[in-house]
Amino acid sequence: MPDKINTESIFDSAACFQGLYPEELEKLSDSKTRVQYLRGENVFKQGAFSPHVTYVLSGLVRVYLQTGHNRQLNIRMAGPGDFLSFSSVFGESTYNYSALAVKDAWVCMIEKDALRNLLQTNADFALRIVSRNCRNETQLLDVIGNLSYKQMRGKLASALLYLSSESFMKEQVFQHLTRQDIADFAAISTESTIKFLKEFESEGIVELKKRDIEITDMKKLEVMSRNS
Secondary structure (H helix, E strand, O other), X not given: OOOOOOHHHOOOOOHHHOOOOHHHHHHHHOOEEEEEEXXXXXXXXXXXXXXXXXXXXXXXXXXXEEEEOOEEEEEEEEOOOOEEOHHHHHOOOXXXXXXXXXXXXXXXXXEHHHHHHHHHHOHHHHHHHHHHHHHHHHHHHHHHHHHHHOOHHHHHXXXXXXXXXXXXXXXXXXXHOOHHHHHHHHOOOHHHHHHHHHHHHHOOOEEEEOOEEEEOOHHHHHHHHHHO
């Protein structure tokens, strides 16, 4: 497969790295390894040794917790510009979740010491990283809320709202997810997911096109997410 990403422009094209000094970019460039993962490949596994911070350059990566022998909970999708395993910068030695490419993805493995040094010496860069990680924290709180008090229809509605955000729709996210994947975002069974999706379609909320899902009434979906 042809290499579509210019090594020299990796950090120049990434929003969170823009504005770094040339010497900072050089240090990062010397401390990174770029890797491609094809659809269906594990980027890393929960519990494995975590030697790097992973930065997504392109594609889509599903982040999930293994909660049992054959059970998992999807906690977020990572796309271009997202960091994974960022806690390793602060001393975590193993991955506390798993990551799998649902679309062919290029990622950059950055040595955690190099990234830690940059955070310590460049306040603007650190602020950008903190801001992005705060958005991830909000998504985790939403996952907890779904598990705690929402009914199944509300859980599925919330999952669809999350997956239909602008950044994911640019990547045509639903075409890369199975019904099982969507069920694991909603924390309900696959059978219930299929049933409720058909109900949503009959109610004019979504349109199902084989694997793809088009949201046709966003307001109804938002109300269902809040009230169900």
